[in-house]
Amino acid sequence: MTKGSRAAAKQARPREILEAAFEEFSLRGYAATRLDDIAARVGVTKGTIYVYFENKETLFETMVIELSQPKLDTQPSLSVLQGQSATAALVQLLSGAYDEILEDPYSREILRLLIAEKNTFQSLSRRFRDNFAGPIFAALREILQKGTATGEFGAHAAAIDPFLILSPILGYIVLDMVLPGESPAGAAFLAGHIDMVKRLVAATTVP
Amino acid sequence: MTKGSRAAAKQARPREILEAAFEEFSLRGYAATRLDDIAARVGVTKGTIYVYFENKETLFETMVIELSQPKLDTQPSLSVLQGQSATAALVQLLSGAYDEILEDPYSREILRLLIAEKNTFQSLSRRFRDNFAGPIFAALREILQKGTATGEFGAHAAAIDPFLILSPILGYIVLDMVLPGESPAGAAFLAGHIDMVKRLVAATTVP
Amino acid sequence: MTKGSRAAAKQARPREILEAAFEEFSLRGYAATRLDDIAARVGVTKGTIYVYFENKETLFETMVIELSQPKLDTQPSLSVLQGQSATAALVQLLSGAYDEILEDPYSREILRLLIAEKNTFQSLSRRFRDNFAGPIFAALREILQKGTATGEFGAHAAAIDPFLILSPILGYIVLDMVLPGESPAGAAFLAGHIDMVKRLVAATTVP
Amino acid sequence: MTKGSRAAAKQARPREILEAAFEEFSLRGYAATRLDDIAARVGVTKGTIYVYFENKETLFETMVIELSQPKLDTQPSLSVLQGQSATAALVQLLSGAYDEILEDPYSREILRLLIAEKNTFQSLSRRFRDNFAGPIFAALREILQKGTATGEFGAHAAAIDPFLILSPILGYIVLDMVLPGESPAGAAFLAGHIDMVKRLVAATTVP
DNA sequence: CATGAATGAGATTTCATTCAT
DNA sequence: AATGAATGAAATCTCATTCAT
Numbered sequence: 034m035t036k037g038s039r040a041a042a043k044q045a046r047p048r049e050i051l052e053a054a055f056e057e058f059s060l061r062g063y064a065a066t067r068l069d070d071i072a073a074r075v076g077v078t079k080g081t082i083y084v085y086f087e088n089k090e091t092l093f094e095t096m097v098i099e100l101s102q103p104k105l106d107t108q109p110s111l112s113v114l115q116g117q118s119a120t121a122a123l124v125q126l127l128s129g130a131y132d133e134i135l136e137d138p139y140s141r142e143i144l145r146l147l148i149a150e151k152n153t154f155q156s157l158s159r160r161f162r163d164n165f166a167g168p169i170f171a172a173l174r175e176i177l178q179k180g181t182a183t184g185e186f187g188a189h190a191a192a193i194d195p196f197l198i199l200s201p202i203l204g205y206i207v208l209d210m211v212l213p214g215e216s217p218a219g220a221a222f223l224a225g226h227i228d229m230v231k232r233l234v235a236a237t238t239v240p
Numbered sequence: 241m242t243k244g245s246r247a248a249a250k251q252a253r254p255r256e257i258l259e260a261a262f263e264e265f266s267l268r269g270y271a272a273t274r275l276d277d278i279a280a281r282v283g284v285t286k287g288t289i290y291v292y293f294e295n296k297e298t299l300f301e302t303m304v305i306e307l308s309q310p311k312l313d314t315q316p317s318l319s320v321l322q323g324q325s326a327t328a329a330l331v332q333l334l335s336g337a338y339d340e341i342l343e344d345p346y347s348r349e350i351l352r353l354l355i356a357e358k359n360t361f362q363s364l365s366r367r368f369r370d371n372f373a374g375p376i377f378a379a380l381r382e383i384l385q386k387g388t389a390t391g392e393f394g395a396h397a398a399a400i401d402p403f404l405i406l407s408p409i410l411g412y413i414v415l416d417m418v419l420p421g422e423s424p425a426g427a428a429f430l431a432g433h434i435d436m437v438k439r440l441v442a443a444t445t446v447p
Numbered sequence: 448m449t450k451g452s453r454a455a456a457k458q459a460r461p462r463e464i465l466e467a468a469f470e471e472f473s474l475r476g477y478a479a480t481r482l483d484d485i486a487a488r489v490g491v492t493k494g495t496i497y498v499y500f501e502n503k504e505t506l507f508e509t510m511v512i513e514l515s516q517p518k519l520d521t522q523p524s525l526s527v528l529q530g531q532s533a534t535a536a537l538v539q540l541l542s543g544a545y546d547e548i549l550e551d552p553y554s555r556e557i558l559r560l561l562i563a564e565k566n567t568f569q570s571l572s573r574r575f576r577d578n579f580a581g582p583i584f585a586a587l588r589e590i591l592q593k594g595t596a597t598g599e600f601g602a603h604a605a606a607i608d609p610f611l612i613l614s615p616i617l618g619y620i621v622l623d624m625v626l627p628g629e630s631p632a633g634a635a636f637l638a639g640h641i642d643m644v645k646r647l648v649a650a651t652t653v654p
Numbered sequence: 655m656t657k658g659s660r661a662a663a664k665q666a667r668p669r670e671i672l673e674a675a676f677e678e679f680s681l682r683g684y685a686a687t688r689l690d691d692i693a694a695r696v697g698v699t700k701g702t703i704y705v706y707f708e709n710k711e712t713l714f715e716t717m718v719i720e721l722s723q724p725k726l727d728t729q730p731s732l733s734v735l736q737g738q739s740a741t742a743a744l745v746q747l748l749s750g751a752y753d754e755i756l757e758d759p760y761s762r763e764i765l766r767l768l769i770a771e772k773n774t775f776q777s778l779s780r781r782f783r784d785n786f787a788g789p790i791f792a793a794l795r796e797i798l799q800k801g802t803a804t805g806e807f808g809a810h811a812a813a814i815d816p817f818l819i820l821s822p823i824l825g826y827i828v829l830d831m832v833l834p835g836e837s838p839a840g841a842a843f844l845a846g847h848i849d850m851v852k853r854l855v856a857a858t859t860v861p
Numbered sequence: 862c863a864t865g866a867a868t869g870a871g872a873t874t875t876c877a878t879t880c881a882t
Numbered sequence: 883a884a885t886g887a888a889t890g891a892a893a894t895c896t897c898a899t900t901c902a903t
Contacts, residue, residue: 046883060359061271061359061360062269062270062271062356062357062359062360063269063271063272064268064269064270064271064272065270065271065360067875067876067877068876068877068878069876069877077884077885078884078885078886079876079877079878079885079886080878080879080880080884080885080886081883081884081885083877083878083879084883084884088877088878089877089878144414144418145355145356145358147418148352148355148356148414148417148418149269149352149355149356149357150269150356151352151417151418151420152267152268152269153268153269153272158418158419161418161419162418162419162422166415166419193432194424194428194429194432196411196412196415196423196424196429197408197429197432197433197436199411200407200408200409200410200411200412200415201404201407201408201411202407202411203407203410203411203414203415204403204406204407204408204409204410204411204414205403205407206414207351207355207410207411207413207414208373208403208407208410210355210358211351211354211355211358211365211368211369212365212368212369212373213358215369216403217401217403221401222401222403222404225400225401225404226404228440229404229436229440232439232440232442232444233435233436233439233440235439235444237439237442237444250865250866253866274892274893274894275893275894275895276892276893276894284867284868285867285868285869286868286869286894286895287867287868287869287895287896287897288866288867288868290894290895290896291865291866291867295894295895296893296894296895457886457887460887474773475685475773475774476683476684476685476770476771476774477683477685477686478682478683478684478685478686479684479685479774481871481872481873482872482873482874483871483872483873491888491889492888492889492890493873493874493889493890494874494875494876494888494889494890494891495887495888495889497873497874497875498886498887498888502873502874503872503873503874558828558832559769559770559772561832562766562769562770562828562831562832563683563766563769563770563771564683564770565766565831565832565834566681566682566683567682567683567686572832572833575832575833576832576833576836580829580833607846608838608842608843608846610825610826610829610837610838610843611822611843611846611847611850613825614821614822614823614824614825614826614829615818615821615822615825616821616825617821617824617825617828617829618817618820618821618822618823618824618825618828619817619821620828621765621769621824621825621827621828622787622817622821622824624769624772625765625768625769625772625779625782625783626779626782626783626787627772629783630817631815631817631818635815636815636817636818639814639815639818640818642854643818643850643854646853646854646856646858647849647850647853647854649853649858651853651856651858667862688896688897688898689897689898689899690897690898698863698864699863699864699865700864700865700897700898700899701863701864701865701899701900701901702862702863702864704898704899704900705862705863709898709899710898710899
């Protein structure tokens with residue numbers, strides 16, 4: 034089985050490198066990270082990285098794409114949201130988003146890297162929009178329309194910008210990025226967020 | 241007038257450098273920015289930068305501190321909020337925050353740099369918290385308590401985390417950072433944000 | 448043989464660099480020597496030096512230590528001096544010292560560098576004292592005492608400062624340093640030196 | 655008298671700079687010394703140095719020449735040595751040399767600088783030979799011949815290399831340079847030196 | 862005479878990338 | 883596949899020198 038396990042080790046090598054790259058890049062940023070550090074973290078030498086990746090830029094891009102892949106697979110599909118009330122769907126969508134952010138070790142840091150490198154890696158931002166932000170916005174728009182149509186939400190709900198509803202999540206992430214340890218607990222914030230959104234869409238009026 | 245102009249040039253030099261530094265740092269990030277580029281932007285040589293700043297690190301830190309100074313001067317003071325309803329104060333605080341973000345050429349980018357460099361320039365993050373975020377949170381907390389006490393807000397309002405109320409602003413900034421040009425217009429978003437907050441604090445109940 | 452030659456080249460590289468460093472440092476002094484020059488002398492590029500040495504300072508220190516090592520190995524040991532007359536031992540010690548100075552290509556120049564950099568590389572001076580000067584002084588002291596005890600030397604000999612006996616050697620080196628080509632021939636000077644020392648320790652009195 | 659004192663200050667300026675230059679150059683060596691440091695020591699700015707000296711090189715050379723001038727003035731002239739015994743002249747010459755070395759604050763350090771910069775400032779070494787070492791050697795040669803002629807010294811004395819007689823002084827300086835604080839007291843060493851030289855020239859024979 | 866801002870050449874050091882083994 | 887020695891381009895920083903005031 035040595036042959037098999039050796040093959041397995043080789044198979045795992047690129048992933049190991051990507052994970053080490055993630056750690057180093059998120060610690061120091063793209064430019065300040067040295068390939069030496071990444072290699073050392075994996076326990077190989079610099080040259081080995083070039084066996085698997087064309088160059089530093091490719092390594093970075095691949096890392097972002099590869100490590101944010103799982104999230105894309107668990108994206109809310111519109112179909113999943115059917116068969117329940119719009120409110121329930123809303124709650125599920127937000128809860129799912131927080132789950133991912135709080136539990137996935139990569140999402141926050143990758144978002145941070147995208148923010149940091151927005152001018153240098155614009156294609157990654159576009160990817161983020163197309164594969165990640167876009168579908169969520171679409172799902173949210175669908176829910177708002179459905180809720181309004183069924184009278185579950187107030188008449189104004191259909192006109193709400195989906196981004197307004199999602200923005201607290203991003204705000205939460207940012208606070209946690211800039212001032213780690215000073216943001217409110219994730220679960221508490223989620224509860225507040227859901228409560229706020231419920232009030233927002235509810236069929237009540239304000240002065 | 242030659243004498244005056246030389247003295248004036250000398251007086252203005254540090255500020256010129258800081259502004260050029262801002263442009264370059266926010267374009268490429270701290271590590272990838274070359275002092276050569278900053279110097280070229282000012283129209284001087286590398287050496288001149290070292291006449292005014294000890295090194296690259298100091299230049300960066302000074303730039304962040306200096307260019308975010310105006311904002312600190314326009315911070316909402318608690319006293320200003322007195323003499324008006326809690327709702328009006330809330331609206332004023334949020335409007336003020338948006339004004340600043342939409343009009344100040346620096347704030348968004350500096351926040352982005354803080355996010356990007358959170359591991360490398362932690363002291364700047366602390367500064368941001370103490371001088372910027374802290375006071376706003378305190379003012380907001382005050383407003384919530386006052387509004388609840390006077391019955392203007394619902395009983396639940398006092399317990400709302402101020403950060404929940406502010407988070408959409410940060411979310412807005414982030415979206416604009418990662419996907420420039422895709423965020424909703426600032427004024428429209430502000431209106432939506434204010435409406436949402438009004439509904440949040442209003443004395444109504446939701447299922 | 449290719450494998451062998453590459454390994455050999457690698458093995459020899461540090462020593463090559465140290466020798467080139469010696470040439471350049473002794474030509475221009477520590478501060479005025481450029482790593483470029485050292486690299487060019489070896490036939491590699493600047494970067495290669497950093498593969499083997501941490502920085503310029505380390506290179507200098509290592510060079511001094513490494514190239515003065517052979518001398519330490521040929522130091523007079525006290526045991527060698529036994530089994531012969533004190534006078535013979537004295538002559539042997541002095542002759543050995545001249546041999547080394549006249550034949551070793553490094554000693555004079557390294558001493559010169561130590562003199563030049565005494566404020567910048569004090570630890571090297573201490574090394575020189577402990578490993579080099581100290582043992583010779585000790586051996587000389589031993590000889591003086593033995594010669595006095597056996598009556599071979601005059602009674603005053605035991606009180607002679609060993610440094611007085613050795614100082615002409617240092618003086619010779621210095622003259623040769625400052626005015627190369629103007630110092631007397633080494634062999635002639637050694638003969639004169641030995642003669643002077645013999646007269647110094649002899650059991651005669653002077654007015 | 656303000657005018658006069660101001661003029662005096664101006665007159666003194668070059669000398670002040672030379673002395674500051676001496677301090678800094680002997681602390682760090684030629685290449686590592688910054689004109690800024692010298693200027694700061696005088697209490698002026700870098701530019702002022704250029705008012706009085708053409709460049710760094712000239713400043714260094716002028717400093718060495720100027721600060722070793724007093725010594726040249728007190729050089730032993732052959733005439734002074736006449737009218738006393740050869741032995742007395744010998745003692746006077748050596749004592750004078752030690753006096754100068756022990757008391758003059760510059761001589762040792764300047765010699766050190768000459769040693770350090772022998773390849774870069776060869777003209778200074780030549781100056782040293784012509785103005786300083788040369789005359790002393792000549793005087794010494796004269797004394798040896800005279801002492802031999804009068805029978806005061808042994809017959810072998812005329813053939814002694816003057817440098818052998820002087821070398822302990824240089825050796826003493828070197829030891830004090832490399833290992834400051836470890837050399838014997840100057841007065842004791844002088845006494846030993848004189849005693850050794852007396853024995854050397856005395857009309858005795860050794861086995 | 863004195864200043865000190867500005868220069869620009871050059872020095873050390875770093876590091877992504879290559880390639881022979 | 884993996885290594886690691888070597889490269890060379892580039893980045894930060896220094897400092898002697900100039901010159902307008």
